[in-house]
Amino acid sequence: MSASVRAEAVGIRFLFDRHQRFVTPAIARLRKGVTEVWGVRGVDLALEPGRAIALIGPSGAGKTTLLRTIAGVLDPDEGRIAVEGRIGALLSVEAALTPALTGRENGNLLTALAGFPRRGTDGILEEIKRRSGLGPAFERPVGSYSQGMYARLGLAAVQQAEPTVLLLDEVHEALDHEYRLVLEEFAGAIVGRGGIVVAAGQDHELLARFCHEAILFENGSVRLAGPFEDVRRVSDA
Amino acid sequence: MIARPGPVLYALSESDLRARYGRGRIRLVKWLLDPFALVGVYLILISFLVNRPGPAPGLSLACAVIPFQLLMSSIISALTAVNRRKAIILNMRFRRELIPAAAVATEVVAFAASLILLVVMMAVYRVAPTVYALWLPVAIAVTIALSLACAYPACLLGIWFPDLRNFVISFVRAIFFISPALIALDRIHGTARTLVKLNPLSGVFESYRSALLYGHTPAAWELLYPLAWAIGLAIVFGLIFRIEQRQLAKVLE
Numbered sequence: 001m002s003a004s005v006r007a008e009a010v011g012i013r014f015l016f017d018r019h020q021r022f023v024t025p026a027i028a029r030l031r032k033g034v035t036e037v038w039g040v041r042g043v044d045l046a047l048e049p050g051r052a053i054a055l056i057g058p059s060g061a062g063k064t065t066l067l068r069t070i071a072g073v074l075d076p077d078e079g080r081i082a083v084e085g086r087i088g089a090l091l092s093v094e095a096a097l098t099p100a101l102t103g104r105e106n107g108n109l110l111t112a113l114a115g116f117p118r119r120g121t122d123g124i125l126e127e128i129k130r131r132s133g134l135g136p137a138f139e140r141p142v143g144s145y146s147q148g149m150y151a152r153l154g155l156a157a158v159q160q161a162e163p164t165v166l167l168l169d170e171v172h173e174a175l176d177h178e179y180r181l182v183l184e185e186f187a188g189a190i191v192g193r194g195g196i197v198v199a200a201g202q203d204h205e206l207l208a209r210f211c212h213e214a215i216l217f218e219n220g221s222v223r224l225a226g227p228f229e230d231v232r233r234v235s236d237a
Numbered sequence: 238m239i240a241r242p243g244p245v246l247y248a249l250s251e252s253d254l255r256a257r258y259g260r261g262r263i264r265l266v267k268w269l270l271d272p273f274a275l276v277g278v279y280l281i282l283i284s285f286l287v288n289r290p291g292p293a294p295g296l297s298l299a300c301a302v303i304p305f306q307l308l309m310s311s312i313i314s315a316l317t318a319v320n321r322r323k324a325i326i327l328n329m330r331f332r333r334e335l336i337p338a339a340a341v342a343t344e345v346v347a348f349a350a351s352l353i354l355l356v357v358m359m360a361v362y363r364v365a366p367t368v369y370a371l372w373l374p375v376a377i378a379v380t381i382a383l384s385l386a387c388a389y390p391a392c393l394l395g396i397w398f399p400d401l402r403n404f405v406i407s408f409v410r411a412i413f414f415i416s417p418a419l420i421a422l423d424r425i426h427g428t429a430r431t432l433v434k435l436n437p438l439s440g441v442f443e444s445y446r447s448a449l450l451y452g453h454t455p456a457a458w459e460l461l462y463p464l465a466w467a468i469g470l471a472i473v474f475g476l477i478f479r480i481e482q483r484q485l486a487k488v489l490e
Contacts, residue, residue, distance in 0.1 A: 096328035
């Protein structure tokens with residue numbers, strides 16, 4: 001299994017107009033009073049195969065922004081990032097699910113977006129249904145789901161994609177006890193096979209179960225990186 | 238791994254259609270009835286209740302209203318397309334430049350059902366199809382190309398100026414009214430005719446009338462002028478969208 005994440009001086013910039021609404025750089029050139037805020041800046045990262053890293057820090061510190069940059073959802077405004085491996089991401093409780101679609105239809109859409117060929121999709125969807133444990137609810141629009149059900153379906157879809165780089169952002173905190181164990185096992189298996197897990201969250205006890213190292217974020221920058229317990233001690237202080 | 242564009246476009250449109258028409262047999266009924274609910278009632282009103290000049294006035298109007306409906310619904314859909322895809326955009330990398338195209342593909346499926354209205358109007362006015370009706374697929378292709386090209390600036394406007402969505406819709410409606418939609422081009426004369434012909438919709442509407450109502454080959458300008466607009470818009474706004482799609486996740490946060 002081949003996986004690596006390398007970031008060099010990565011910066012993600014947000015531009016806001018006078019009304020504090022986000023504007024794109026193209027529109028910012030046409031407006032006065034635009035202010036810039038860096039979600040993350042100057043972040044260096046070198047994740048080797050077989051590592052599980054927790055991103056910890058207060059809300060707004062840049063954890064989600066970094067995860068989205070690794071996932072390719074955000075492109076760096078400064079620096080560069082290179083990710084090797086198949087990415088599986090759960091970056092919000094909604095987990096890429098469209099409320100108007102059923103569990104099966106969402107699975108169908110996500111497998112197509114992930115690059116799976118249409119042929120053989122039925123088998124994949126049955127596997128997602130089984131893994132999610134949603135039973136008949138799999139055929140209902142996900143708009144009627146609880147947060148836990150969303151997270152279970154999202155997790156099952158990600159498991160099916162067999163990622164070598166797993167990115168988690170607080171989604172695991174929405175899972176019930178049984179599926180937290182499933183997630184821990186899944187994350188452990190990825191790391192065991194030489195993959196990479198990067199997880200952000202506020203539940204440090206949960207993160208400690210599958211992350212050996214941690215990075216403490218503050219104001220969009222890395223304050224400390226090292227063994228999980230050492231970083232956590234500083235964070236809690 | 239980034240999926241190939243074809244399957245992504247198909248999957249995005251399919252999900253839109255499921256959300257719109259639901260599931261099971263009822264979706265076929267919804268698909269067929271949708272255009273009647275949107276413009277069919279209006280056309281029947283014009284055909285049977287309002288005394289309008291010219292040959293087959295209801296068919297003449299249908300030749301404008303039906304292609305315009307595709308353009309209008311594509312623009313409305315594109316204006317909110319990025320928001321509708323929020324959960325996916327914020328969670329995974331995919332070909333985001335296909336978002337406006339998927340909105341149009343969905344509307345094309347809806348538009349296909351509305352073509353039945355053209356047949357109905359031809360039957361109402363007893364206009365027999367001629368060999369020139371074979372130009373209809375070409376006219377439809379130009380309509381789709383123009384809708385696709387307009388979807389990209391519409392999507393960008395929805396991102397840049399979300400407060401202006403209603404204004405954009407009103408603006409597009411205004412363009413409809415300054416075209417030969419309600420009055421055929423052969424009834425407009427002088428400077429007004431020259432000005433109206435500058436509207437890319439004029440050529441589209443007249444090409445449908447040429448193929449179905451007048452029974453002759455559409456004039457070259459009727460197809461090429463709107464196509465030139467479509468190519469121009471697609472090049473300019475397609476390039477801008479390719480740059481701006483990098484910012485979509487930030488817009489949605």
